[in-house]
Amino acid sequence: MMPNIKNDTILRAFRGEATDYTPVWYMRQAGRSQKEYRELKEKYSLFEITHQPELAAYVTRLPVEQYNVDAAILYKDIMTPLPGIGVDVDIKSGIGPVIANPIRSIQDVEKLGTLDPKRDVPYILDTIKLLTEEQLEIPLIGFSGAPFTLASYMIEGGPSRNYHKTKSLMYSDPAAWFALMDKLAEVSITYAKAQVAAGASAIQIFDSWVGALNAADYRMYIKPTMERIFNELRETNVPLILFGVGASHLIMEWNDLPVDVIGLDWRLSIKEARDKGITKTLQGNLDPAFLTSDWSVLEERAKSILDQGREAGPHVFNLGHGVTPEISPSVLKKLTAFIHSYSAKQNSIL
Numbered sequence: 001m002m003p004n005i006k007n008d009t010i011l012r013a014f015r016g017e018a019t020d021y022t023p024v025w026y027m028r029q030a031g032r033s034q035k036e037y038r039e040l041k042e043k044y045s046l047f048e049i050t051h052q053p054e055l056a057a058y059v060t061r062l063p064v065e066q067y068n069v070d071a072a073i074l075y076k077d078i079m080t081p082l083p084g085i086g087v088d089v090d091i092k093s094g095i096g097p098v099i100a101n102p103i104r105s106i107q108d109v110e111k112l113g114t115l116d117p118k119r120d121v122p123y124i125l126d127t128i129k130l131l132t133e134e135q136l137e138i139p140l141i142g143f144s145g146a147p148f149t150l151a152s153y154m155i156e157g158g159p160s161r162n163y164h165k166t167k168s169l170m171y172s173d174p175a176a177w178f179a180l181m182d183k184l185a186e187v188s189i190t191y192a193k194a195q196v197a198a199g200a201s202a203i204q205i206f207d208s209w210v211g212a213l214n215a216a217d218y219r220m221y222i223k224p225t226m227e228r229i230f231n232e233l234r235e236t237n238v239p240l241i242l243f244g245v246g247a248s249h250l251i252m253e254w255n256d257l258p259v260d261v262i263g264l265d266w267r268l269s270i271k272e273a274r275d276k277g278i279t280k281t282l283q284g285n286l287d288p289a290f291l292t293s294d295w296s297v298l299e300e301r302a303k304s305i306l307d308q309g310r311e312a313g314p315h316v317f318n319l320g321h322g323v324t325p326e327i328s329p330s331v332l333k334k335l336t337a338f339i340h341s342y343s344a345k346q347n348s349i350l
């Protein structure tokens with residue numbers, strides 16, 4: 001069955017078309033900032049919620065109903081597919097993903113299996129079907145972690161500040177590194193394709209931590225893998241988004257990739273990205289810190305981002321990184337309404 005989408009504004013903006021207003025969604029829009037979510041987390045872990053389609057769909061819908069955003073993002077983690085290939089991962093509250101069997105050698109890479117979405121993550125596909133066939137009237141964004149970001153957890157064994165183990169494997173054992181990149185590229189491709197087949201209307205690839213590399217190493221160790229992923233995902237015909245944190249020095253490399261949208265954090269403005277020569281739709285890039293500032297301060301910064309997006313568009317509003325637990329849902333609701341009304345008004349003046 002086809003997704004039952006009544007408002008596809010955000011998909012048109014992703015593809016670079018002009019829209020009546022600037023569409024918006026927020027990274028980590030579903031999560032600990034919401035009391036309904038925190039209540040659910042008292043009973044269930046993240047993996048327990050994602051294994052139950054009714055519950056996962058409920059969490060995915062919370063920000064849609066509360067904030068009136070233009071897209072939903074499937075509630076799950078970038079770690080979700082990894083148990084399917086033999087990674088022993090747990091998500092620890094306040095820490096993040098922790099891995100009991102880290103990768104240290106090519107032998108460890110060779111032990112990894114292949115992802116079969118119907119066998120390994122059927123509950124994700126069921127959640128997508130439930131949402132897109134029965135519940136949502138706006139597009140659902142599916143996603144996958146990118147190979148570098150997934151590998152960083154798999155090699156470090158958990159979150160890291162400097163990625164020394166990851167880089168050390170990359171620089172000193174390229175055979176193991178490229179074997180791991182191939183394995184994780186396959187995971188991203190099969191997983192994202194299965195999400196689209198189940199009803200997802202766009203795919204975001206989170207390469208959150210790849211900004212730890214310089215551009216020359218990115219070209220050598222990462223870019224060929226990303227080219228393969230996006231070339232294969234182009235076949236799905238859905239818009240493809242690439243996002244990373246602290247990666248301004250890599251966006252010209254990203255601009256060469258067959259993606260539709262580049263997601264910026266707050267370190268580079270929309271205007272600066274366009275002036276550098278980025279030709280894709282830009283997504284971003286409010287510093288989440290503004291969500292705990294006075295409304296007048298937040299409004300001024302949101303206006304500036306929207307004005308840059310109008311002049312240097314196409315643009316989809318988002319944060320520069322995820323919503324954090326202390327952010328109040330009422331602020332996100334007010335901000336969404338402001339983004340819609342301000343951008344619609346500015347468009348009608350032009």
Ligand SMILES: Cc1c2[nH]c(c1CCC(=O)O)Cc1[nH]c(c(CCC(=O)O)c1C)Cc1[nH]c(c(CCC(=O)O)c1C)Cc1[nH]c(c(C)c1CCC(=O)O)C2
Nearest residue numbers: 027028029030031046075076077078093094095096206208
């Ligand atoms: C690097 C990364 C991870 N997970 C993700 C990324 C890429 C985006 C980014 O750069 O932030 C992606 C992610 N994780 C989660 C989502 C849900 C969808 C959404 O955006 O609303 C998404 C898109 C749920 C989650 N994933 C996690 C939570 C919070 C903890 C929980 O509720 O158990 C949620 C709602 C856990 C997690 N998982 C990860 C981290 C760093 C954490 C936070 C650890 C902490 O501060 O406690 C790994």
